[in-house]
Amino acid sequence: MFQAFYNGLSGMNSSSKALDVVSDNVSNMQTPGFKAKDVFMQSVETPSKGLGSQISEIHQRYNQGEISQTGNSTDLFIDGRGLFALQHGDERYYTRAGMMRFNEENILVDKQSGFEVIAFDHSDQIGVIDASDKLSIPAVPTTEIKLRGELSVDEGTASLEEIGYVADNGSYQYLNAKISRVGDSESWTVSILDGRNNEVGTGEISFESNGTLKSGSTTISIGLPNEQLISLSFGEPGSLSGVILGQPGQASSLKVDTVDGSTESPYSEVRIGERGEVTLIYGNGDESDLGTLALAKVTNYELFKTHKGHLLSRTQGTPDLVKIGEGLDAKLIGGAIELSNVDLAREFGDMMVIQRSYQASSRVMTVANQLVEQLYGGSGR
Known part of the structure; x- marks a missing residue:
C-alpha cells in the first residue's frame, strides 16, 4: 500500500520531467537549427x-528541419548530412x-555565438574566412586611352572634352583634346589639356589618302604628375x-572608345556556392x-x-572536416536557413499522453492515501 503511494509519486515526477522536455521543444519551434528531444522512461524494479518509473534517456532528434528563405547571402542551408x-x-x-x-574584424562568424566559421584556404589548410585584406580592389591608374570617330576635312578642327581617366592617386579626372589640321596637308596637330587648361601632351597624327592612319603617327604621349604616362x-x-x-x-565625331585602369572598388556582394566556395563580388x-x-x-x-542553444559539441573524438563533394554528399543552399525539426502535432500528442499519465499517477496516490486513512481510521475504532 505504501509502495503504491511512492510509485504514484515517481510517475508524477517522471511525467513532470517529460513535460519539461516537451515544453522546451515547443518553445524552440522557431529557433533555427534546434533539434527536438524525446524522453524515454524505464521501470525501477526489484526481483x-x-x-515505479524514472527517466532513462533524453534522446535528440537529428532529422532535417524545414527550410526557410531569408534572402541573406551568408545564411546557408545544408541539404544533406553534415x-x-x-x-x-x-x-x-x-x-x-x-x-x-x-564581424568587426571581417572574419566570417556564426551570427548568434560569434564563433569563427572553419574553412579551407587555397592550400587546403584549415583556417577561417578572412576578408580584411580584400575589402576593396585598389585603384589602377590609366595607361591608355583609345579614340574612334571621324575628323572633318571641311572644318579642319575638332575637340573632345572631358576624357575621363584614373589618376595616379586613384581619383577620377578629365582631359580635353584639341585637334587642328596643318593647312591642306594630311597631318593634324594634337594638344592635350588637363583640368586646369595646362598642356600635358602634344604631337601630330597623319593620314593616308584613303583616310586611314599612317604608320608611326597614331599615338600621343601624355605626361601627368607623379610621372604618370598615358598613351592616347x-x-x-x-x-x-x-x-x-x-x-x-561630314562633321567631326570624335568619341572615347576605351579607357583602361579603374578606381578603387569595394566589394558589393558575398556569394557562397553550393559546395561552400566563398567569393567576394566587387x-x-x-x-x-x-x-x-x-x-x-557525420557518421x-x-x-x-547539445552544448548551448543551436550549438552541438562532440561527446568523444573529433569528426573529420571535409569539403562538399570530397567525402560528403551534400550541397549548400544560399539565402536560406534550417528551422527547428519540432513537429507541433507530435508534441501536442505527447503532452496529452503525459497529462493522462500524470493524472493517473496522481489518482494512484489519492487512492493509496484513502486506503491508508481507512486502515488507520479502522484501527482507531
Missing part, C-alpha cells in the same frame, strides 16, 4: 516488486543553423575602327575567392550533444 564547424579558442562546436555574418591612341594604321578622315560634308564586376567552408562529416549523430 519481488516494482518501484554540420558547420565553428571554433572558439581551442574549442570546436558544430551546428546545422547556418546563420553567418562578417587614335587607332591602328590602315584600320577603319579607330579615327579616320571623314568625307567632304562593384566593377571582379571577384575574389576567400576559401571553402569546411563541414563536419553517427549520437556522438554529439
